[in-house]
Amino acid sequence: MRRGLEAHVVGRRVDGAEVRHARAVRRHLGGPDDFAARVTGCAVLAARRRGKYLWLPLDSGESLLAHLGMSGQLLVQPGSAPDETHLRVRLRLRAGVELRFVDQRTFGGLSVEPDGADDVPARIAHIARDPLDPDFDDAAFAVALRRRRTGVKRALLDQTVASGIGNIYADEALWRARLHYARPTETLRPAEARRLLAALREVMAAALRAGGTSFDALYVDVDGRSGYFERSLAVYGREGEPCDACGRPLRRDPFMNRSSYTCPGCQPRPRRARW
DNA sequence: CGCGCCTCCTGTGTGC
DNA sequence: TGCACACAGGAGGCGC
Numbered sequence: 025m026r027r028g029l030e031a032h033v034v035g036r037r038v039d040g041a042e043v044r045h046a047r048a049v050r051r052h053l054g055g056p057d058d059f060a061a062r063v064t065g066c067a068v069l070a071a072r073r074r075g076k077y078l079w080l081p082l083d084s085g086e087s088l089l090a091h092l093g094m095s096g097q098l099l100v101q102p103g104s105a106p107d108e109t110h111l112r113v114r115l116r117l118r119a120g121v122e123l124r125f126v127d128q129r130t131f132g133g134l135s136v137e138p139d140g141a142d143d144v145p146a147r148i149a150h151i152a153r154d155p156l157d158p159d160f161d162d163a164a165f166a167v168a169l170r171r172r173r174t175g176v177k178r179a180l181l182d183q184t185v186a187s188g189i190g191n192i193y194a195d196e197a198l199w200r201a202r203l204h205y206a207r208p209t210e211t212l213r214p215a216e217a218r219r220l221l222a223a224l225r226e227v228m229a230a231a232l233r234a235g236g237t238s239f240d241a242l243y244v245d246v247d248g249r250s251g252y253f254e255r256s257l258a259v260y261g262r263e264g265e266p267c268d269a270c271g272r273p274l275r276r277d278p279f280m281n282r283s284s285y286t287c288p289g290c291q292p293r294p295r296r297a298r299w
Numbered sequence: 300c301g302c303g304c305c306t307c308c309t310g311t312g313t314g315c
Numbered sequence: 316t317g318c319a320c321a322c323a324g325g326a327g328g329c330g331c
Contacts, residue, residue, distance in 0.1 A: 283322085
């Protein structure tokens with residue numbers, strides 16, 4: 025998504041903005057009209073990402089911050105294209121081209137934010153670097169993990185420990201690292217923390233190469249194209265199917281009002297479990 | 300202060 | 316056939 029914005033949006037000026045659903049800009053403190061006023065007339069200088077947040081630094085000194093939530097899309101569309109059913113915000117870039125925020129479930133949203141330290145909007149200063157970031161601190165990650173008093177998957181989903189990891193990539197990385205999701209973080213040995221970090225990087229890099237994980241038409245890039253990483257999933261969504269490593273049937277457990285997928289052979293539940 | 304539960308939202312699939 | 320409900324889940328707020 026970020027690469028698509030870099031190719032199609034960076035260097036353009038926003039000629040106009042239309043907020044069609046106020047909830048899509050609920051994190052913008054000034055409200056929908058202020059949002060539209062703050063993006064209109066601004067040129068887009070870059071396309072940046074930290075974890076699951078994307079932002080476009082503007083020549084006004086502020087940034088247009090986006091989170092896609094579960095179902096959000098940023099689409100570059102000709103203005104002549106019919107409005108999508110769940111079109112929430114329309115930005116007119118130049119004659120005939122629009123950047124559209126489309127979001128069925130409206131968990132995502134846009135806002136205009138002042139910058140903070142490290143060229144990151146102050147609003148997301150609490151979001152850690154993601155494991156593919158060149159400045160990610162491996163040793164600090166291991167320390168932060170061990171300091172937590174919770175299960176390892178809960179810690180992975182906490183974006184202040186490391187970012188960019190959601191339910192799918194957590195399950196895939198834990199399987200590769202042969203760790204159960206309920207393993208207490210404080211019992212992780214240094215070698216296990218290193219194995220987990222390496223697995224996270226493998227999964228995230230492979231998913232990026234594949235263009236992301238697209239279960240249906242909701243998960244697309246700015247051109248509306250799906251990724252194909254779901255074909256490479258080892259455990260997620262594969263309840264009852266044989267484990268690629270040992271052949272035992274994969275299991276699904278309820279976890280935090282969602283699901284965790286594990287191999288009972290490769291990832292035995294720890295005697296002391298936290299979840 | 301830190302952990303963990305709850306809520307927001309809508310479309311799809313399933314079971315009765 | 317139609318209704319009810321489970322499920323998908325990121326993240327912030329808040330209770331303990």
